[in-house]
Amino acid sequence: IERTLSIIKPDATARNLTGRINAKFEEAGLRIVAQKRIHLTKDQAGEFYAVHRERPFFDELTGFMASGPVVVQVLEGEGAIAKNREVMGATNPAEAAPGTIRAEFAQSVGENSVHGSDAAETAAAEIAYFFAGTEIV
Numbered sequence: 001i002e003r004t005l006s007i008i009k010p011d012a013t014a015r016n017l018t019g020r021i022n023a024k025f026e027e028a029g030l031r032i033v034a035q036k037r038i039h040l041t042k043d044q045a046g047e048f049y050a051v052h053r054e055r056p057f058f059d060e061l062t063g064f065m066a067s068g069p070v071v072v073q074v075l076e077g078e079g080a081i082a083k084n085r086e087v088m089g090a091t092n093p094a095e096a097a098p099g100t101i102r103a104e105f106a107q108s109v110g111e112n113s114v115h116g117s118d119a120a121e122t123a124a125a126e127i128a129y130f131f132a133g134t135e136i137v
C-alpha cells in the first residue's frame with residue numbers, strides 16, 4: 001500500500017475548503033492517515049520546494065506558501081501518488097479536468113489549493129519532512 005504527502009495550501013484554508021477537499025480524497029478511496037495544520041515560514045517553504053529554487057516563480061511560490069496556514073497530510077491507498085495527482089487535476093486550473101480539486105477550487109496556477117508528491121522518492125522524503133513515523137496511523 002502506497003503513501004503520498006498532500007498539502008492543502010493557504011488559498012484553500014483561507015476559504016474554509018479543508019473539509020470539501022478532504023471529502024474528494026476520501027471519495028477517491030484515499031485514507032487520511034496523518035494530518036496537521038501548521039504555518040510555514042518562507043524559509044521552510046523554500047526548503048520544501050527546493051527543487052524549484054531556480055524557477056522564476058520561486059519567490060512568489062514560497063511567499064504564498066508562507067502567507068497563511070496549511071494542512072499537511074499523509075494519504076494512503078493503492079497507487080496513492082498517482083491517484084492523488086488525478087484527484088488534484090492539472091497544475092493550471094484552466095487545464096484541470098472537471099470534478100478535480102483544482103478545477104473546482106483553485107484560483108490560479110500559483111494559488112492552486114493543493115500540493116501532491118510526484119514520485120515514490122519525493123513522497124518518502126516529503127512525508128519524513130513533516131511527520132514522525134509514530135504520527136502516521
Ligand code: ATP
Nearest residue numbers: 057060061090091109110111112114115116117118
Ligand atoms: P505541486 O508540486 O504544488 O503539487 P505541481 O506538481 O502540479 O504542484 P510544480 O511544477 O511542481 O506543479 O510546481 C509547484 C508549484 O509551483 C505549483 O503547484 C504552483 O503553486 C507553483 N507554480 C508552478 N508554476 C507556476 C507559475 N508559472 N507561476 C506561479 N506559480 C507556479
Ligand code: MG
Nearest residue numbers: 115116117118
Ligand atoms: Mg510538484
